[in-house]
Amino acid sequence: MKILNNKAELLDFVADIKKQNKNIGFAPTMGALHNGHLSLYKVARENNDIVISSIFVNPTQFNNREDLEKYPRTIAHDIEKLKNSELVDAVYIPTVNDIYPNGLSSKQYNFNGLENEMEGAARPGHFDGVGTVIEALFGQIQPDDAYFGEKDYQQLKIIETLVKNLKLSVKIHGVAIHRQEDGLAMSSRNARLNNEEKNASTIIYKTLKQVNDWFRVISIPEIKERVVEIFEKQDNMELEYFLIADEENLKETDFFYKDKNYRAFIVVNVGKVRLIDNIHLE
Ligand code: PAF
Numbered sequence: 001m002k003i004l005n006n007k008a009e010l011l012d013f014v015a016d017i018k019k020q021n022k023n024i025g026f027a028p029t030m031g032a033l034h035n036g037h038l039s040l041y042k043v044a045r046e047n048n049d050i051v052i053s054s055i056f057v058n059p060t061q062f063n064n065r066e067d068l069e070k071y072p073r074t075i076a077h078d079i080e081k082l083k084n085s086e087l088v089d090a091v092y093i094p095t096v097n098d099i100y101p102n103g104l105s106s107k108q109y110n111f112n113g114l115e116n117e118m119e120g121a122a123r124p125g126h127f128d129g130v131g132t133v134i135e136a137l138f139g140q141i142q143p144d145d146a147y148f149g150e151k152d153y154q155q156l157k158i159i160e161t162l163v164k165n166l167k168l169s170v171k172i173h174g175v176a177i178h179r180q181e182d183g184l185a186m187s188s189r190n191a192r193l194n195n196e197e198k199n200a201s202t203i204i205y206k207t208l209k210q211v212n213d214w215f216r217v218i219s220i221p222e223i224k225e226r227v228v229e230i231f232e233k234q235d236n237m238e239l240e241y242f243l244i245a246d247e248e249n250l251k252e253t254d255f256f257y258k259d260k261n262y263r264a265f266i267v268v269n270v271g272k273v274r275l276i277d278n279i280h281l282e
Contacts, residue, residue, distance in 0.1 A: 001083050002090040007098035010140055013090055018142070022049035026143035026170075028134065031055040032072035033081045036178035036186030040147040041087035043175050047145055053082065054092040054137055056099065060106040061129030067274070072191045092141065099136045106132040111161045117250040118265055119154050119276070122240065127158050134159055138170055146170050151177045151185050153263060153278050154250060177277070179205065185277045192273045201270050203234060208279040211244075211264045215281040220244050220254045231268065240267040240274070247280070 004010040017024060025048030027040040037053075044051040055078055062068035075093070082088045096104065106128035109115065115127045138146070148156045156174045163172055178186045183205035184198065193201060207230050214223050224242060231239035243252045247261040256262065262281045267274060 001088055003079065004090055004092045006095055007140060010092045014142060017050050023144040024048060024141065025051045025145045025147065026141050027147040028054045028137055030057045030188065031078050032074050032188035032191055033078045034186045034188065036149055038085050038087060039178045040149060040175050041085060043173060044147050045087050050089045051087060052090045052092060052141055053088050056094050058129060058133040059104055060132055061126050063123045063125050070192065072188055099133055111158050114158055114161055114250055130155055130158065131162050134162060138168055143170050145173060147173045147175055149177065150174045151187065157250060189273050189275065193270060197270045200234065200237065201275060204266060204268055204275060204277050208264055208266060208277060212279055212281055216256055236271055238269045240269055242266045
């Protein structure tokens with residue numbers, strides 16, 4: 001596996017691949033790699049000749065300084081994990097200047113309103129930061145396909161919109177949420193939970209599965225009340241939001257329509273760690 005430590009090294013690598021007429025699958029990350037990331041590479045490996053990943057903790061997508069500072073950085077472990085996986089041909093570890101040559105600021109995007117829902121409302125500027133780094137990485141890597149986890153479902157929809165609006169020629173793939181055996185969605189932030197918090201956090205997915213059982217049986221306001229009650233009973237946990245939204249436009253709904261698909265979205269603060277999860281409602 002090649003380690004590409006700056007933009008110049010990356011551009012050489014990409015030029016060589018393009019010369020060979022091979023296609024590129026790309027999975028961007030912020031490091032602290034776990035098996036959820038490996039599941040992205042596995043799909044990429046099946047679809048593409050060459051798989052590139054990137055590791056870059058993107059400052060502009062953090063609206064909270066402490067969150068940025070505390071974000072786990074485990075680069076040596078990440079490189080080991082990537083090598084052992086044998087799923088990735090090259091990892092790009094850009095410098096801040098490679099991504100932000102004109103200074104650390106985000107572009108302003110219009111994601112057709114998706115940016116105003118859920119995480120966009122809770123974390124002002126977050127999706128402008130994500131859009132900026134992804135546009136830069138796509139520009140440099142020129143992938144044919146790119147892979148994003150459904151855990152950040154709103155991010156996935158935002159990237160699809162970015163690609164459509166900018167008429168980029170990369171195909172975006174959503175990859176199903178990778179969960180631990182106990183149901184907790186794999187996330188780099190889980191590394192910040194102690195054992196007790198980790199065990200307690202399994203209530204998040206258990207609740208989402210219950211929501212799926214209640215879907216189209218009781219009303220959405222009733223489902224929301226029950227979810228609030230569940231989290232009121234948990235120690236050291238605060239429900240930041242729970243809602244059910246149309247899977248395409250991400251608008252919250254209080255009613256189900258027959259011909260539409262819905263997803264339940266949840267954010268819970270466990271101690272100081274903000275966990276996010278969602279489920280497609282059957
Ligand atoms: O999902 C993430 O890890 C990040 O938001 C991404 C897509 C790598 C952009 O920094």
